[in-house]
Amino acid sequence: MNRACQTQVTIIDLPTITQRARKRWVIFAAASVVILALAVPLSAQTFRGNILGTVTDPNGAVIPEVTVTAKNVGTGIERSTVTDSSGNYTLAELQTGTYVVTAQKPGFAKYQIDNVVVEVTSEKRVDVELSVAGSEAVVLVAPAAQVETTTNTLGGTISTKAVADLPVNGRDFTKFLVLVPGATGDPSGATDSPGSFGLFSANGNRGRANNYLLDGTDMNDGYRNLPAINEAGVFGTPATILPIEAISEVAVLSNFEAEYGRNSGAVVNIVTKSGTNEFHGSVFEFFRNNALDARNFFNPKPDPQTAFRNNQFGGSLGGPIIRKRTFFYFAYEGQRERVGLNSTARVPDPREIAALGGTTNPVIARLLARNPWPAPNRPLPLFDDTGTPNLFVTTRALNDVDSMIGKIDHSFNEKNQLTARYFFGNSNQSFPLAILAGNVLPGYNTVTPTRVNLFSISYLKLFSNTKVNEMRFGYNRFDEGFFPEDQNFDPRTIGLNTGIVGSQDFGLPFIRIRNDPVGSIASIGATLSVPRARVDTNWQAIDNFSWKLDRHDLKFGYEFRRTFVNAFFDAGYRGRLDFDSLADFLSGTLSGGRSARGDSRRGTFQNSHAGFIQDTFRWRPSVTFNLGLRYDYMGVIAEERNRFSNFDPASGLVQVGTGGLDKLYNSDWNNFSPRIGVAWDLTGKSKTVLRA
Incomplete structure (x- = not known):
C-alpha cells in the first residue's frame, strides 16, 4: 500500500544493506533465472479453474494413457489430455463455465459426465471408472454441489x-x-468499516489488507489498497460501478497457496462473463423516488420533503463473432442520482447587518454581494440569542456515473487462446458534509470527478498435454480529485488575498464567526481538506507455468508490479478566517486564522517482484499434499524528485538524495513464505474433507 505519496515520512533507523541481505537476493535471483528458463516469464493469480481426477477399471486398478476431453458447453471449445502411469490427469487453466467430460481408451466403453461446473481458482475432481469393451457407454450428470477435495x-x-x-x-x-x-x-454497509479501514475484514485482518483482482489482474488503488472500481468518492458513495451484469463469479480466498501473495488478508478474484455460441443480453432499470417514499422521521411537515431520485440503468450483450472461435461480451451501467440534504442553521439576517451599521470593509462588502449565506426563512426577533435556527435549507447533491466493460475471447486453436478485457468508468459527484466538517450550506459542496481505466490481456499456451503456460499483462489507472464547489472563484477578485499562488487553490476560504452573542453562526466555505487529488497507475506483468509429472502438479511463476502515485494534498491552502462576532466580520477585524503553504505534490513509485513454486502432490487418491514457497520483494517507495525526507537524531531532517541518505528506508529482502497443507477426503466419495 503506497500511502507515502502525500506526506513526509519520518523514519529514524538508517541502516545500510548487509552483505547477508545481498547474498539472499543473489540466491533468489539465481533461483528465479532457473524458474524463468522453464517458463516464459510473466500471474500467479489465475482467473480460471482445473478439472482433475483418476481413471480406474472396475477392479480399482489405475488405467494409464486414457484420453480425457473437456468440452465447454457454451463455446464448444475442447481441451484434451491423457492419464499418466498412476491414472491421474489434470486439465489446467480452463475458462470458467460448464463442461462435458469424456474418457476413452481402446478396449473400454466410453465414459461421459455432464454438467461439470468449473469455478474460478477451483479444482473440480472428476474420477472415472471405465467399463470393459462391450458394455454400454456410461453417461452421468455431475452433482450440483461437490466438496473440493484437493486443496486446503x-x-x-x-x-x-x-x-x-x-x-x-x-x-x-x-x-x-x-x-x-x-x-x-461494517453493519451499516458503509465503504470503510470502522476500526477496519476497508470494505471488509477476512479472518481478523485489516480491511485494507485484501488483494482485489479482476480476471486475475490487479484492481487495487495503489494508495488506499481498496478496489479501484466501486471505491468511494465523497460521502461514501461508489465513484464507479462494476456492472453486475458482467460478473460471472467472485472467489474470496484465504489461507491460500503460494501462487497468491502481496496481502495478508483475503484475495478477491472477480471473473467477468464471456460470450458463447449463442447471443444473450439484458436491459434493466431500477429507480427510487421520494414521491413513493414515506417521510424521514427527521423531515416532518411543514418542511418540504427531502428529495431523493436514483435511477440505475444499463444492459449487456454477448455472443459469437466467429462460432466456436471468437466471442465478445459487453455491459454498461449508468446511474443518475439527485438528492437533497435538509438542515437548519443560524445565518446573519440582512436587518441585523443593517442594524449594526452595515459593512465598513470593502472586501467584506464585495463578499456579501455574492450572497454567501441563504436568506433566512424562519422569522426570529433581531439578535435572538436562544440558539433557534432562522433557516431551513435543502442542499442539492448529485452523483452521475457511467461504467462499461468489454471482453474478447479468441481461440486460435486448441493450444493457443487469447483473452482481452477493458473497463472504463467515469463519474462526477457533488455532496455536502464532506470529510473534516464540510459545510452544509448550498454552494460549498465537495465535488469529486473520478475516472478509472483497467485493461488486461492474457495469452494461454499449451506446449503439451502436461505443460501449460499463461502470460498476462494488466494496466490500472485510478484518477480522482476532491475540489470545492466554488473552485472557479478567485478570492483575489474581491480583494481577499490569502496567499494562494495558482488556480489549483481557488475557492472561498473557510470563514467562521465563533463567539457572536446570538450564538453559533453558520460557517461559509468548503471543507479545508480540499483541494486534493491523485492519479494511481499500476502496471503488472505476470506468468505462471503448470507442469504435470505423474502424481505431482507443479506450478511456478513470476510477477512484476510497478505502482506510481502522482498526487497533491493542498489541505488548508485556501485558508481559514476567524471572527469573534458578526460586527467584527462586517468591519473585517480578524480574531485568528491559518493558511498552509508549501509544495504538496508528490510523485511516488514502487517496483515489486514476486516468485513462487508449488507442488500439488497426490499421495493417494484421497490424500493431497499442497507444498509451496513464495518470495515477495516490496520495493522501497521513492519519489521522482527526492521530495522525501527522513529524521536522523544526529543531523535532524535529511532529504533523500542528500547527507548520505540515498533512499527513504532500508530494503526488506527476507520475505520468504513457505506453505504446507493437506486435504484428506475421509470417505473417498467427496462428501467429507479434512483440511490442515
Whole structure:
C-alpha cells in the first residue's frame, strides 16, 4: 500500500544493506533465472479453474494413457489430455463455465459426465471408472454441489446465480464479499468499516489488507489498497460501478497457496462473463423516488420533503463473432442520482447587518454581494440569542456515473487462446458534509470527478498435454480529485488575498464567526481538506507455468508490479478566517486564522517482484499434499524528485538524495513464505474433507 505519496515520512533507523541481505537476493535471483528458463516469464493469480481426477477399471486398478476431453458447453471449445502411469490427469487453466467430460481408451466403453461446473481458482475432481469393451457407454450428470477435495484453501465462491439473484443495495458488488465464511464488514454497509479501514475484514485482518483482482489482474488503488472500481468518492458513495451484469463469479480466498501473495488478508478474484455460441443480453432499470417514499422521521411537515431520485440503468450483450472461435461480451451501467440534504442553521439576517451599521470593509462588502449565506426563512426577533435556527435549507447533491466493460475471447486453436478485457468508468459527484466538517450550506459542496481505466490481456499456451503456460499483462489507472464547489472563484477578485499562488487553490476560504452573542453562526466555505487529488497507475506483468509429472502438479511463476502515485494534498491552502462576532466580520477585524503553504505534490513509485513454486502432490487418491514457497520483494517507495525526507537524531531532517541518505528506508529482502497443507477426503466419495 503506497500511502507515502502525500506526506513526509519520518523514519529514524538508517541502516545500510548487509552483505547477508545481498547474498539472499543473489540466491533468489539465481533461483528465479532457473524458474524463468522453464517458463516464459510473466500471474500467479489465475482467473480460471482445473478439472482433475483418476481413471480406474472396475477392479480399482489405475488405467494409464486414457484420453480425457473437456468440452465447454457454451463455446464448444475442447481441451484434451491423457492419464499418466498412476491414472491421474489434470486439465489446467480452463475458462470458467460448464463442461462435458469424456474418457476413452481402446478396449473400454466410453465414459461421459455432464454438467461439470468449473469455478474460478477451483479444482473440480472428476474420477472415472471405465467399463470393459462391450458394455454400454456410461453417461452421468455431475452433482450440483461437490466438496473440493484437493486443496486446503479456505473462503468461498459467489456463483453466477447468486450474483444475478441476490438483491444488492446500489448494485454494488462489494456488498457480496461478506457472504463467505470468515468475512465480516461494517453493519451499516458503509465503504470503510470502522476500526477496519476497508470494505471488509477476512479472518481478523485489516480491511485494507485484501488483494482485489479482476480476471486475475490487479484492481487495487495503489494508495488506499481498496478496489479501484466501486471505491468511494465523497460521502461514501461508489465513484464507479462494476456492472453486475458482467460478473460471472467472485472467489474470496484465504489461507491460500503460494501462487497468491502481496496481502495478508483475503484475495478477491472477480471473473467477468464471456460470450458463447449463442447471443444473450439484458436491459434493466431500477429507480427510487421520494414521491413513493414515506417521510424521514427527521423531515416532518411543514418542511418540504427531502428529495431523493436514483435511477440505475444499463444492459449487456454477448455472443459469437466467429462460432466456436471468437466471442465478445459487453455491459454498461449508468446511474443518475439527485438528492437533497435538509438542515437548519443560524445565518446573519440582512436587518441585523443593517442594524449594526452595515459593512465598513470593502472586501467584506464585495463578499456579501455574492450572497454567501441563504436568506433566512424562519422569522426570529433581531439578535435572538436562544440558539433557534432562522433557516431551513435543502442542499442539492448529485452523483452521475457511467461504467462499461468489454471482453474478447479468441481461440486460435486448441493450444493457443487469447483473452482481452477493458473497463472504463467515469463519474462526477457533488455532496455536502464532506470529510473534516464540510459545510452544509448550498454552494460549498465537495465535488469529486473520478475516472478509472483497467485493461488486461492474457495469452494461454499449451506446449503439451502436461505443460501449460499463461502470460498476462494488466494496466490500472485510478484518477480522482476532491475540489470545492466554488473552485472557479478567485478570492483575489474581491480583494481577499490569502496567499494562494495558482488556480489549483481557488475557492472561498473557510470563514467562521465563533463567539457572536446570538450564538453559533453558520460557517461559509468548503471543507479545508480540499483541494486534493491523485492519479494511481499500476502496471503488472505476470506468468505462471503448470507442469504435470505423474502424481505431482507443479506450478511456478513470476510477477512484476510497478505502482506510481502522482498526487497533491493542498489541505488548508485556501485558508481559514476567524471572527469573534458578526460586527467584527462586517468591519473585517480578524480574531485568528491559518493558511498552509508549501509544495504538496508528490510523485511516488514502487517496483515489486514476486516468485513462487508449488507442488500439488497426490499421495493417494484421497490424500493431497499442497507444498509451496513464495518470495515477495516490496520495493522501497521513492519519489521522482527526492521530495522525501527522513529524521536522523544526529543531523535532524535529511532529504533523500542528500547527507548520505540515498533512499527513504532500508530494503526488506527476507520475505520468504513457505506453505504446507493437506486435504484428506475421509470417505473417498467427496462428501467429507479434512483440511490442515
